[in-house]
Amino acid sequence: MQLQTARVGARFVPDVSTLDQIAPEDFTRLASLVTRQTGIKLPPAKRLMIEGRLRKRMRAVNKPNLTAYCRFLFDEGGLDSEITHLIDVVTTNKTDFFREPEHLHFMENHMVDALLAQPRRRPLLKVWSAASSNGAEAWSIAMVLEDVLRRRRDFSYAILGTDISTIVLAQARRAIYPAEVMDPVPRDKRQRYVMDSRTPELRGEVRIVPELRRCARFDRMNLMDTNYPYDRDVDIIFLRNVLIYFEKADQEAVVSRLVGHLRPGGYLVVGHSESMVVVEANVRQVGPTIFQKS
Incomplete structure (x- = not known):
C-alpha cells in the first residue's frame, strides 16, 4: 500500500x-x-x-x-x-516508581507499626500489588519495607505482584529497567537497592538488588476472575489506578473480592481518583484513598 x-x-x-x-x-x-x-x-x-x-x-x-x-x-x-x-x-500499563508517594509514606510510618502490633503466629507481612504492571510499584514497596526492616529487625515481608499482561510481568520478574525511570526514587534508596550495570553494552540499564528480588514473586491473574488463588490473610493490598477503567459493577465486585483476602486490620490502597469506588461495609477510610478492614 x-x-x-x-x-x-x-x-x-x-x-x-x-x-x-x-x-x-x-x-x-x-x-x-x-x-x-x-x-x-x-x-x-x-x-x-x-x-x-x-x-x-x-x-x-x-x-x-x-x-x-x-x-x-x-x-x-x-x-x-x-x-x-x-x-x-x-491493556494500558502506565506506572512509575514511587508513584503517589503519600501511600508509601503512610505504609512506612503507620501501617507497619499497626500491623505488627496485632497478634500473629509469625511476624511476616504480606503485601499484594494487585495491578503490578512492570513491577515499579512492587519494587517501590519493597524498598520502603526493607528500610523499615533495617530499623526494626523484628519482621519479614513477602510481596506478590499480579497483572493480566504477560509482557509487563516478564519485565517485573527480570527487574531490569532503563536508568532514567529511577529518577523518582529517593537518592538513599536508589543507592541501596538499585544496581548499575557494569557491562558496557548494558550501560544505561539498572537492576533491583537480589535481596529485594528474593522477597517478591509475580503471577498472571485477571481481576475479573471470580476467585483469586491467594492467601486470605494479606496485610496490605495496593490496587491503584486500575479501577477507573472498569464499569461500576465490576469495580465493586473486584473491591469486594480483594477485601475478602485482607486480614482483619489489613489495608486496601487505591488510586487518588478512586476513593469513591470503595463502598465496602467492613472497611473504614483511614487516610486519603486508604482503607482498613474491620
Missing part, C-alpha cells in the same frame, strides 16, 4: 485517511471482548490507539490488514491462540 503524505511546514506527516483502520463493527466486537475478559472499557475515542497497537499483532500472525486480523479472531477460530497476546497489547 502506498502511503500518501501531506506537507506541514517543513515536515511530512502521514495522511491517516489512507491507513488501514478497524471497521466500526469490528471495534465494537473487540471492545466487548476486552471488557468481558478484563473489565477494561474501550470507548470509541481509543480506536486510533488500539489500531496502532494491533498492527504489531496483525503482522505477527501474517495478516495483511486489520480487517483480516479481526476476521481471524472472531470468524476463523484464532481467538483461543491469540487472546493472551491481544490482551497484552490493548
Whole structure:
C-alpha cells in the first residue's frame, strides 16, 4: 500500500485517511471482548490507539490488514491462540516508581507499626500489588519495607505482584529497567537497592538488588476472575489506578473480592481518583484513598 503524505511546514506527516483502520463493527466486537475478559472499557475515542497497537499483532500472525486480523479472531477460530497476546497489547500499563508517594509514606510510618502490633503466629507481612504492571510499584514497596526492616529487625515481608499482561510481568520478574525511570526514587534508596550495570553494552540499564528480588514473586491473574488463588490473610493490598477503567459493577465486585483476602486490620490502597469506588461495609477510610478492614 502506498502511503500518501501531506506537507506541514517543513515536515511530512502521514495522511491517516489512507491507513488501514478497524471497521466500526469490528471495534465494537473487540471492545466487548476486552471488557468481558478484563473489565477494561474501550470507548470509541481509543480506536486510533488500539489500531496502532494491533498492527504489531496483525503482522505477527501474517495478516495483511486489520480487517483480516479481526476476521481471524472472531470468524476463523484464532481467538483461543491469540487472546493472551491481544490482551497484552490493548491493556494500558502506565506506572512509575514511587508513584503517589503519600501511600508509601503512610505504609512506612503507620501501617507497619499497626500491623505488627496485632497478634500473629509469625511476624511476616504480606503485601499484594494487585495491578503490578512492570513491577515499579512492587519494587517501590519493597524498598520502603526493607528500610523499615533495617530499623526494626523484628519482621519479614513477602510481596506478590499480579497483572493480566504477560509482557509487563516478564519485565517485573527480570527487574531490569532503563536508568532514567529511577529518577523518582529517593537518592538513599536508589543507592541501596538499585544496581548499575557494569557491562558496557548494558550501560544505561539498572537492576533491583537480589535481596529485594528474593522477597517478591509475580503471577498472571485477571481481576475479573471470580476467585483469586491467594492467601486470605494479606496485610496490605495496593490496587491503584486500575479501577477507573472498569464499569461500576465490576469495580465493586473486584473491591469486594480483594477485601475478602485482607486480614482483619489489613489495608486496601487505591488510586487518588478512586476513593469513591470503595463502598465496602467492613472497611473504614483511614487516610486519603486508604482503607482498613474491620
